[in-house]
Amino acid sequence: MSNKRILMLLAICLVVFAAAKLFFNSQSTSKMTHTMISGRIWHLTGLNNLNINSKLKVKGILNAPVERLTRPLRVVHLDLKGAAPKVSYFQQIFPLIANLGANGILLEYDDMFPYEGDLEVLRSPFAYNVQELNEIKWLAGLYNLELIPLVQVFGNLEFVLKHEQFFDLRDGGSLQNSLNILARGSLKLIKEMLTQVLKRHPQTRWFHIGAHEILDHGESKDSNNWSKQNSQDTRLLLISYMTKVCQFLVELKPGIKPIFWEDMLRNISLNLIEEFDLSSIASPMIWKFDSNIDVYQMVNLLHKYEQAGFHTVWFASAFKCTSGISQRWTPINYHLENHLAWLKVIASISKHSNIQFGGIVLTGWQRYEHQTVLCELFPVAIPSLAICLAALKYGSINHKAETQLQRLLGCNVTLKTNMCLNTGTFAGSEIYYMVHKIHNELENSIIKITKDYHLRGPFSPEQRKNNSYPSNIQYFKKELTRLVKEWDYFMKSFKMEMIAIYFPDTVEKWMKENVNKYMNELHSVAKVVERIS
Structure with a gap:
């Protein structure tokens, strides 16, 4: 065969190879799919408009669980109002959450959603942008976590x-955190919020609309006038409104299943609930966060909603932020x-043949209200x-459960000490142990030194006005200096971990x-000591 013919055949082979590569590359990027290859980590067969050239610093690099649960779901609630993490932290906690046995995330956006247009004012200065939101969704899919958006309505x-432009939509109560559903523009506002969020979650099968603890509902002038004119309880307005919102979601995305907190239905009669179409299109989520649950009461609620015609019921527990408004340690x-x-x-669900159990959400509130103090940080609540x-998952904390916890957290969770002993390796464990030190030692160390004999006597607040002798200061200056340096260095390291x-x-x-x-108190004393000595 001549050299010329050989070169021609080689050129043809190269062209065919390039064409095949181009074809398969275009096929693989046409949609995002995740496949599990036996014996290997997750393999990405394609990404669509998603930049994930990011730092996947996953502690311990956990793979997605091989077992993919369906229903009932075990869903972890991430409340973004007040202490929303950076996307890089989602990269670390999603694999951990999945390996711990969860298969869903309930994402309560609050002001962290990238609202657009007239709603852009709702965005926090640190709200996620569309690219970051896409990365969060991609990560959830990667670890088999069903992502359920939650928007309060x-x-x-x-x-x-x-915001001032929405003042006229307040219900008028003292709390001013509830929507006046009779005000012109209220339903339009909610529909626009739902539309924008659903647009960014086209694959979601469930959508949570909130609607719990509406403490000042019915206190507006509009609500009172409506009640007088119609001789009806304002709770009728609530059910009517929730039905309209759920119907809108179903029209916007046929097949979607709205979920709502059910506490406002607890004292409403079955007849009133049955007057509306709510039971055919939405599912109640029964919640109780106390350590002392009245199981009998919860079972009665389950029975009530079954009688009301609901096809599915969800439950909600809590793993943090329900034991105190300013709780620091879980x-x-x-x-x-x-x-x-x-x-x-x-366990009682099996006795109710006409209603299905959708799953349980483990709520992790970040603060009681949008404008109250922060509760426990997420890393502190991971154990x-x-x-x-x-x-x-196991029905109790048995040996199998303890073994899994030690493997995934890198420490022993002891109920007696309320502590994860040893040095944990879970994402955010540095913050966990540092908050523990702050919680247990910071205030006590300040109190201890301020109770020193020479601080209380010769160096009392009154004596600090240049009346104290330098000789008295020498008794506690060394310890004070050590304490200031120790805590200053510690806080510098702590801030670095927090900012990460x-x-x-x-x-x-x-x-x-x-x-x-x-x-501030520590530095104040140290400053005066330095001046006088």
Whole structure:
């Protein structure tokens, strides 16, 4: 064969190879799919308009669980109002959450959603952009976590109603956090919010509309006038409104299943609930976050909603932020007891043949309201979340559960000490142990030195006005200097760990609420000592 013919054949082969490569590359990027290859980590067969050239610093690099659960779901609630993490932290916690036994995420956006147009004012200065939102969705899919958006449509709307252009949509109560559903523009506002969020979540099968603890509902002038004119309870307005919102969602995306918090239905008669079409299009989520659940009451609610015609019911527990409005350290036992009680309620489902169990959401509130102080940070609550998920997965905290917890967290969770002993390796464990030190030692160390004999006597606040002798200061100056240096260095390291996970506003808020008053006092004393000595 001549050299010329050989070169021609080689050229043809190269052209065919290039064409085939171009074809398969275009096929693989046409849509995002995830496949599990036996014996290997997750393989991405394609990404669509998603930049993930990001730092996947996953502690311990956990693969997606091989077992993919369907229903009932075990869903972890991430509340973004007040301490929303950076996307890089989602990269670390999603694999952990999945391996702990969850298969869903309930994402309560609050002001972190990238609202557009007239709603752009709702966005926090640190709100996720569309690219970041896409990365969060991609990560959830990668780890088999069903992503369910939550948008409040009635109560807990402080992040909307705090803006002047929406003042006239307030319900008029003292709390000013509920929507006046009779005001012109209210339903239009909610529809636009839902439309924008659903547009960014086209694959979602469920959508949570909130609607719990509407404490000042019916206090507006409009509501009172309506009640007088129609001789009806304003709770009728609530059901009518919720039905309209759910119908809108179903029209917007046929097949979607709206979910709502059900506490406002608890004292409403069956007849009133049955007057509306709510039971055919939406599902109630029964919630109780206390450590001492009345199981009998929860079972009765289950029976009531079955009679009302609901086809599916969900439950909601809590793994953090329900034991105190300013709780800093998560009481694991408190939350474990909550989940063990829910297991008893779940066991009763089999007695109700006409209603299905959709799943349980482990709520992780970040603060009680949009404008209240922060509760426990998410890293601080990870051991609580882990043990609560283990209880749901294994039915109790048995040896198998303990082994899994130690493997995934890198430490032993002990209920007696309410602590993850040893050095944990879970994402955010540095913050976990540093918050523990702040919680247990910061205030006590300040109190201890300020109770020193020479500080209380010769160096009391009155004596600090240049009346104290330098010789008296020498008795405590060395210890004071050591304490200042130790805590200053510690806080510098702590801030670095916080900034790696949280935005600056969260770091500043947490420091103001938990650290600054103690450090300011320490520095104040040290400054006077330096001046006098």
